[in-house]
Amino acid sequence: MARKLKATICKGFGDKLGKCKNQSLNPKKSPYCKNCAGNSFENQISRLFEVQGYEVKRNLSLSGTQHDFFASLQYGFSKFGVLVECKWKFDENDTVNSEDVRKFHGSWELYNKQGLYGHADKAYLITNAKFAPQAIEVSKNLNIELFSHYDLIKNLMNFEPYLQQLVRNFSKSDLANHYIEINSTNGLRISKELSMFLADDENEALVILGDYGAGKTSLMTKFCADLATKILSGSEAPIPIFIQLRDYEKAFDMEQLITSMLVNKCKIVNGNFNTFLELLELGYLILIFDGFDEVARRVDYSVKYKVFTEICRFATLKSKIIVTCRPNFFNQKDEFEKIFKSSPLHFEPNRRTVEFSEIEIAELTEEQIEKFISSYKDKLAEKGYKVKDFLEIMKEVHDLSDLAKRPVLLNVIIETMPKLLEEKGRRINAAMLYEKYTGYWLEREDSKGKTLIKAEQKQLFAEELAWKMFNKNKLSIHYKELPKEVQEYFKITSQDDINHFSHDIKSCSFLNNDDDEKGYKFIHKSFMEYFTAYHLLSTLQKNITSKNKTRDVNLLLGQTLITLEVGFFLRDLFESKNFDNDNIIKLLKGIELHSLSEISQKNVISIMAKTHENILPYILKLSSLDGVDLSCAVLKDGVISNKSLIGASFYGATIENIQFKSNCVLTNSIFRKSKLTNVSFKQLELETTDFNYSKIHNCNFNGACLAYSKFQYSHVHKTSFDTAEMTEVEINEHTKFIDCSFDSVLGIPYAIEQL
Numbered sequence: 001m002a003r004k005l006k007a008t009i010c011k012g013f014g015d016k017l018g019k020c021k022n023q024s025l026n027p028k029k030s031p032y033c034k035n036c037a038g039n040s041f042e043n044q045i046s047r048l049f050e051v052q053g054y055e056v057k058r059n060l061s062l063s064g065t066q067h068d069f070f071a072s073l074q075y076g077f078s079k080f081g082v083l084v085e086c087k088w089k090f091d092e093n094d095t096v097n098s099e100d101v102r103k104f105h106g107s108w109e110l111y112n113k114q115g116l117y118g119h120a121d122k123a124y125l126i127t128n129a130k131f132a133p134q135a136i137e138v139s140k141n142l143n144i145e146l147f148s149h150y151d152l153i154k155n156l157m158n159f160e161p162y163l164q165q166l167v168r169n170f171s172k173s174d175l176a177n178h179y180i181e182i183n184s185t186n187g188l189r190i191s192k193e194l195s196m197f198l199a200d201d202e203n204e205a206l207v208i209l210g211d212y213g214a215g216k217t218s219l220m221t222k223f224c225a226d227l228a229t230k231i232l233s234g235s236e237a238p239i240p241i242f243i244q245l246r247d248y249e250k251a252f253d254m255e256q257l258i259t260s261m262l263v264n265k266c267k268i269v270n271g272n273f274n275t276f277l278e279l280l281e282l283g284y285l286i287l288i289f290d291g292f293d294e295v296a297r298r299v300d301y302s303v304k305y306k307v308f309t310e311i312c313r314f315a316t317l318k319s320k321i322i323v324t325c326r327p328n329f330f331n332q333k334d335e336f337e338k339i340f341k342s343s344p345l346h347f348e349p350n351r352r353t354v355e356f357s358e359i360e361i362a363e364l365t366e367e368q369i370e371k372f373i374s375s376y377k378d379k380l381a382e383k384g385y386k387v388k389d390f391l392e393i394m395k396e397v398h399d400l401s402d403l404a405k406r407p408v409l410l411n412v413i414i415e416t417m418p419k420l421l422e423e424k425g426r427r428i429n430a431a432m433l434y435e436k437y438t439g440y441w442l443e444r445e446d447s448k449g450k451t452l453i454k455a456e457q458k459q460l461f462a463e464e465l466a467w468k469m470f471n472k473n474k475l476s477i478h479y480k481e482l483p484k485e486v487q488e489y490f491k492i493t494s495q496d497d498i499n500h501f502s503h504d505i506k507s508c509s510f511l512n513n514d515d516d517e518k519g520y521k522f523i524h525k526s527f528m529e530y531f532t533a534y535h536l537l538s539t540l541q542k543n544i545t546s547k548n549k550t551r552d553v554n555l556l557l558g559q560t561l562i563t564l565e566v567g568f569f570l571r572d573l574f575e576s577k578n579f580d581n582d583n584i585i586k587l588l589k590g591i592e593l594h595s596l597s598e599i600s601q602k603n604v605i606s607i608m609a610k611t612h613e614n615i616l617p618y619i620l621k622l623s624s625l626d627g628v629d630l631s632c633a634v635l636k637d638g639v640i641s642n643k644s645l646i647g648a649s650f651y652g653a654t655i656e657n658i659q660f661k662s663n664c665v666l667t668n669s670i671f672r673k674s675k676l677t678n679v680s681f682k683q684l685e686l687e688t689t690d691f692n693y694s695k696i697h698n699c700n701f702n703g704a705c706l707a708y709s710k711f712q713y714s715h716v717h718k719t720s721f722d723t724a725e726m727t728e729v730e731i732n733e734h735t736k737f738i739d740c741s742f743d744s745v746l747g748i749p750y751a752i753e754q755l
Contacts, residue, residue, distance in 0.1 A: 083122070153284055180372045181368070205357070207356045211326060212529070243290065258276065373410070419439075471559045475525060534573065536557075561599060564629050626645065647667075660684055675695045684705070686709055692714060
């Protein structure tokens with residue numbers, strides 16, 4: 001009973017903060033009792049008046065009558081006064097009745113009769129609920145003005161056109177017809193987790209993690225539209241401010257970005273930043289920062305931290321923040337922990353820490369895939385398929401069902417199924433889906449006979465454009481820059497030709513008009529990554545016959561490190577055998593690594609890691625592979641010593657019979673989805689390393705520091721952890737430890753002891 005009583009005690013407000021002994025009437029709705037809830041609401045309303053320049057006098061008692069507050073505003077030689085009564089209701093569907101209005105009218109008359117605090121020209125009755133029809137009629141006769149708290153916000157900043165736009169944009173989009181509920185890796189609907197987050201007063205910040213095409217932006221678009229619909233229908237909900245962080249580099253700082261959004265996107269003429277902060281402080285807004293990974297790629301920890309602390313400026317005890325991000329944006333595993341788990345917040349007058357909770361988007365289930373495909377039944381019928389038949393074909397095509405677990409790829413599958421069926425006998429992978437999708441749309445434009453540029457040239461231009469954007473850390477190109485790129489690539493000088501060619505390029509279906517920034521971007525970031533990978537291999541293939549191979553390879557690979565996502569497409573393109581794989585590998589093998597720049601050296605090994613060849617000889621040639629993408633690598637039969645592999649990614653790697661000597665540095669490394677057999681990590685520093693979803697057999701972690709590492713969904717067999725440090729190692733019910741040794745382990749998780 002003590003636990004239950006503690007959970008319902010009012011948290012207190014004002015001078016009763018932490019001291020109130022009353023019970024909260026509805027803990028799910030408010031942490032306050034009736035009195036404290038009313039005082040909190042009164043404080044919010046009075047601060048809204050103060051933002052507008054009013055002088056506020058609170059809690060005025062006259063002849064035994066309590067008045068909530070009097071607000072006065074000086075206009076030159078004149079002064080305007082308002083007497084305000086606040087009515088808080090725990091149930092938003094409850095109403096303020098006509099008797100409340102009559103009582104307040106009597107209080108207004110008494111107040112002006114005594115005249116101790118200034119004349120009240122107007123009387124405002126304000127509530128968080130609704131007004132009964134009779135109350136509205138009585139107020140007109142008594143000259144009492146009625147407001148909801150949202151009406152006051154509209155007077156400060158009218159978000160209604162913006163909210164209508166959120167609803168309208170969603171309802172007119174394809175997303176409205178094809179949106180499906182997605183789950184988190186916790187097994188819950190994310191929409192439910194978002195509702196829990198909104199209702200949890202102790203949880204002020206949330207980060208949503210998801211790989212490319214997992215549906216992060218779609219999720220937030222639907223979330224904002226739902227909140228907007230709720231507000232416009234008269235229900236209480238925070239106003240969603242949807243900020244896409246790809247615009248951050250175009251703004252000098254976050255204040256400039258938000259001010260620009262208030263004026264340009266929300267269409268708020270008086271978009272004042274200080275008023276915005278006040279509404280935020282009062283809990284009327286929720287900020288959604290979409291695409292933390294889209295700020296820039298080639299940024300170090302300090303830049304990421306700066307952007308994050310800018311975001312954290314807007315966290316308050318009543319407002320909430322949501323950030324979406326790809327998990328692989330962080331070069332080192334502990335970057336995520338440092339940034340999202342323990343970031344100092346500079347919010348005047350106090351300095352505190354913002355603690356982010358975390359949700360990761362799960363892959364689509366069979367039921368969700370079927371529901372998504374069913375939403376396209378009319379389009380499938382046009383292609384000659386029934387939903388049931390389409391699902392059967394997907395199961396028959398190798399790897400297609402696995403690829404369909406990501407929404408963006410599932411959409412591509414629907415568009416390209418007839419083309420995919422022509423590829424019998426070939427393994428279907430993501431690169432093939434993108435190849436068929438882009439080829440299909442380019443050929444369709446060609447078939448209309450109205451284009452100046454043939455499909456092949458459009459494809460090559462897209463590769464070149466993607467490559468430049470990748471190296472310049474840009475996700476969009478301004479409309480004024482696009483004609484310059486067209487002119488340079490196609491070597492044309494006539495302005496008419498430049499305009500016509502530019503129009504042709506804009507019509508590519510994988511390029512989208514970015515209305516907010518008056519530019520163009522790929523319809524999804526993954527298309528840029530696909531074209532980047534394609535450009536890399538096609539250029540390497542051209543370099544096979546080069547007279548100065550070392551110079552050309554260095555020019556190509558020396559600009560920026562290959563990312564994990566580009567690496568996945570490189571692997572798929574090698575598997576699809578669209579290129580002269582053998583001679584590309586021969587080219588890279590024939591170049592002396594030490595004749596290349598450091599970035600080029602790392603990129604050569606990163607590309608070689610996608611070829612299924614044992615890359616151990618190449619790793620042994622370099623002393624540092626910090627932050628390099630070694631995803632899908634094969635390492636076999638050898639000893640690795642004196643190597644710095646801080647933050648290296650062995651995502652999906654196959655590692656057999658390898659001994660990492662204790663003088664290696666593997667802190668913050670990633671072994672997610674890897675297969676480790678007879679690998680020794682004895683006495684290594686492996687703090688915060690990610691082994692999630694891995695298969696580990698007959699390995700040695702004796703004496704290793706595994707504190708804060710992750711083994712969720714991993715299967716570990718006949719592996720020794722004797723004397724290892726395992727403080728706060730993350731496991732779950734799907735983690736399996738079979739025939740493993742844990743003698744003298746420090747900080748062993750209780751759950752492991754039960755296996």
